[in-house]
Amino acid sequence: MGKRTRTRVAAEQRQYSVEAEWTAADLALLRDLKKAESLLPDDAPRALLSVRLSVLTDETTSPARQELDLRILARERGYRVAGVASDLNVSATKVPPWKRKELGDWLNNRVPEFDVLLFWKLDRFVRRLSDLSTMIDWCLKYGKNLVSKNDSIDLTTTAGKIMVTIIGGIAEIEAANTSTRVASLWDYTKTQGEWLVGKPAYGxxxxxxxxxxxxxxxxxxxxxxxxxxxxxxxxxxxxxxxxxxxxxxxxxxxxxxxxxxxxxxxxxxxxxxxxxxxxxxxxxxxxxxxxxxxxxxxxxxxxxxxxxxxxxxxxxxxxxxxxNQPARSPLGATRFLGVLICDDCDAHMTVQRNRVKERDYAYLRCGKCKAGGHGAPNPHEIYSKFVEDVLKVLGDEPVMTREYRQGAEARKDQQRLEQSISYYMTGLEPGGRFTKTRFTKDQAEKTLDDLIKQLEAMDPESTQDRWVAVHDGKSFRERWEEGGMEAMADDLLRVGVKCKIKRTKVKGVRAPHIHMKLMIPKDVRDRLILKEDDFAEAF
Known part of the structure; x- marks a missing residue:
């Protein structure tokens, strides 16, 4: 039986990529919208536009159209566009908002920069009711609002919260139906001798x-x-x-x-x-x-x-x-993986184990040097020396946790003080209500001085939405003593601390001489600040 192969080329097997195409008319409209936005007052609410698309077809709304519609909505509501989070070729069913490349960065790191999150339609934003519930809780915690172009969604009202839950439930049902149909197809395929769908096994x-x-x-x-x-x-x-x-x-x-x-x-x-x-x-x-x-x-x-x-x-x-291979440790063979690197090739140092006559031997080697370079025996001695050096430099640093502070209350106080000062200044003008008697004038001037002092004592940053670092009462030495090497390794990898291992051959000695160079980033104190994961419980 003759067969003709139809193996796809590598380019066709790559993940589909969507590029937003803007027409001349789209660009002209974009310029007009930005021009109108420049006329907004400085204290106008800031909007983040969320654009998402799974696959671009003739039936779907293009990323350019979504963005323009959202900019028009922002203009109608008096919002200033703070940024556009464009996540294309991303499934809302598989990837929640906080895990998307661009939108996730805004939600996890750039919270103070926007007040409201705009999206074209709820199914463009989420397709799981649990994801929607998580986002509602997040918005209430940080004082943000969700607004949809084509759905009646507004978290500032009770009716809006109920509506967003109902619409989210419908979107999840649609996604579940699609998932059920796909699962049913796969279950049927498994029982057939013919090849219907799926990726063939290697070979x-x-x-x-x-x-x-x-x-x-x-x-x-x-x-x-x-x-x-x-x-x-x-x-x-x-x-x-x-x-x-x-x-x-x-x-x-x-x-x-x-x-x-x-x-x-x-x-x-x-x-x-x-x-x-x-x-x-x-x-x-x-x-x-x-x-x-x-x-x-x-x-x-x-x-x-x-x-x-x-x-x-x-x-x-x-x-x-x-x-013949030694049993793997449940915590992994190598401690501080990604932190310990080779001085010669900059590759990660890993532990390689050999068993000879029922005895295990462990060596610290790299990935690019020939044969892994000179094997450094006794990795635990290197770990101990590394831990000692890290504790000397960073052990006494205080553990700081990032917390979000909203400036809404401070802005209200500032506005109240400014209005009160304006009221008393007007009353103290010639012919004003406080100038009729000496007593009322003295009392008004005293009150005005107190209000001005209160306004001057206010921290300007307190009126802004911002991140602040708060000390939790512990040092990193105490934190690492409680969590062990695993906690220290996680923190050092997160911060970007590296340690270069240089191995030099010593004549007549099998084990090489080990020299360790600890590399600490200049902004290590800022990097050490712990950032709470608001979405950790969502999984």
Whole structure:
């Protein structure tokens, strides 16, 4: 039976990317809207425009149209546009607002810069009722408002809050129906011997048979790579998965991003016997298992790359190789990963373990130097010295937490004081109400002086929405003593602290000389400030 392959080119396999296209008329309207915006008073409410799109089609509203409609709405309501958060090719069902690249940055880091969040339609903003509830709570906490161009949404009224909940529920039902249809299709596909939808397992590609149906066929290059790996695993001195990946990348049979874990997952996939499989997650390990049909037998969807005996012998070889490896620590093999780096190649230092005659040996190596550079034994000694150096420099720094302060109350006080001062100044003018008697004039002048002092004592920053750093009473030494190395590693990685490890060969000595250089950013105090994750409980 003749087949013609229809493997897609790399460009077609990339994630779809949308670029907003502005016409001359759109740009002219944009200039007019910005010109009108420049006439607004300085204290006009600031609006953040949220533009989102999953896939651009003839039926969808383009990003340019969404932005223009929202700018028109902002002009009608007297809002000044503080910025545009444009997240294109993003699913509202899969990605909540605070996880989107641009909108998430505004919600997590730029809260003081806007007062109201505008979006074109609620389903352009969220599609899950739980996400909507989280955003409503967030807006109430920070004093923000949600406004939709095409829905009756306004969090400043009770009716608006009820309406936004109802509309959000409808949007979630629509998303759930779509999810149900997709899940039903996948469940049906798993029971069929024909290939209907989905990405083929490594080693196979789709093709059209003579009848025009989609079938799976063996990819020659991938099959060649898999067979070489099996032969390498069955040698008297078997090759490691890491060695296999390097050889295949160097030979051009696999891409440069091939990792050891991906290599092992490919070799352990029972789909190589031509069977239909599904993902099986067990303890965080990704594997595939065979799908059984109605007759309790595996469903064959393609010709096998390995027969059952060949596949079993490959698995036995991989098992023997795996048993020689030390058990993984639940906290990871390397402490301070991403903080400790090689002085020669700037690659991350990682712990590599070997077992010789039932004894484990650990070495700290890098990723780019030849053979990992000079192996530094006793990683825990390096950790201890590193912790000691960090505590000397940063241990006494106070733990500061970022808190949000709203300036609405301070602005009201400022306005009240200014109005009162204006009232008394007018009354003290010649012929004013406070100039009729000496007593009323003296009392008014005294009151005016007190009001002016109160106004001068006000901190101008207190009238602005802002972040402030508040000390929680602890030092970082105390914080790290409670949380251990894991807490210190998280903080140092977040702050950007690095430590360069230089290994120098010493003549006649197997272990190299270790020199450590601690690198602290100049703005480390600002970076150390802890930022509360307002959306952590949403997961």
């Amino acid at each position: 196979y590609e789709t093709a059209d048979d003579e009848a025009g149906r989609v079938v799976l066929v063996i990819n020659k290059d991938a099959s060649r790579a898999l067979r070489w790996c099996r032969d390498a695993a069955l040698r008297e001195k078997p090759a490691s998965a890491r060695r296999m990946a390097k050889v295949l990348v160097r030979a051009g049979l696999c891409g440069p991003g091939l990792t050891t874990s991906t290599m092992i997952r490919r070799l352990r996939n029972p789909a190589l016997m031509g069977y239909r499989v599904e993902e099986d997650k067990n303890g965080g390990v990704r594997r595939s298992k065979i799908v059984l049909g109605g007759n309790a037998k595996p469903i064959r969807v393609a010709d096998p790359i390995f027969n059952e005996d060949e596949f079993k012998s490959l698995q036995d070889a991989l098992d023997r190789r795996g048993k």
